Amino acid sequence: MKSVKKLPLTDKCYHWTHLGEVPWDLQKYWQQRYTIFPYYDDGIYMTEDAWYGVTPEPVAINLVYDLVGFINPDKRTVIDMFAGVGGNAISLAMATEEDGYTPRFDKVIAIELDASTLACAQNNANIYGVADKITWVLGDSFKFVELLTKSPNQLGEDLRVDIATTAIFASPPWGGPGYRTDEIFDLSTMEPYNLAALHETYKIMDHALYLPRTSDLRQIAKLVPDGVKIDVVQYCVEGASKAMVAYIPAATEKPASEMPDHSMS
Ligand SMILES: C[S@@+](CC[C@H](N)C(=O)[O-])C[C@H]1O[C@@H](n2cnc3c(N)ncnc32)[C@H](O)[C@@H]1O
Known part of the structure; x- marks a missing residue:
């Protein structure tokens, strides 16, 4: 698996400028385009599917x-x-130390399965001036972790990162029955990757999981040893929660009493 340079935009990448161009089922998302990407008019491109899952910039x-x-x-x-x-x-690549200048991360790796979607991401990162600061991978991120942990030599040199100094952010698709309708979303039914599959893959590293706002907190709590405190944060835009993020520390052999407090406050 290797990193990729700039991919071309395809006929599945769109920059809609008038409501009439927008498929009816995406019109309510397009109306929120300036909340999602305040620089939308500078030439942000989206695939049709991306409107459902993109993280709004705030x-x-x-x-x-x-x-x-x-x-x-x-x-x-x-x-x-x-x-x-x-x-x-884009926000990860733009993060700085407290001086407001030094990049917080030496390396940001962004992995995406779909070529058109990745081409949009590269185009959008370019608008924010960070496309060259991101190492892009077109492929399956589960395969990536498998190679990183078991046979790093099969990864390009720029992808062989040190697990001990690496953190993970994951905003998986939220498919499956019930995410929109259930009062409490059963994360074991999330498709195509449920909570257990995600956690099993990421548990050797600190990881942040971007999940539906109604996700079952009891299922998240079961991922950490008894007595370990973690943060789960609801993120709201204009008064409505868009998602919750669970910040989960890497699994350790140490008993909970010797674990650091991972809460952020
Ligand atoms: C909810 S969206 C992510 C949205 C993203 N955070 C953003 O703000 O644009 C999930 C994305 O994961 C991609 N995807 C699904 N399975 C994947 C896999 N195994 N490896 C890498 N990407 C995958 C999908 O193509 C989709 O673009």
């Missing part, structure tokens, strides 16, 4: 702030496992 910015509070300063690499059109990867 959420992405606050989330990076919280992620940085959650991880230790020695975590210098962050991997966005589901890059989409770049909503989170």
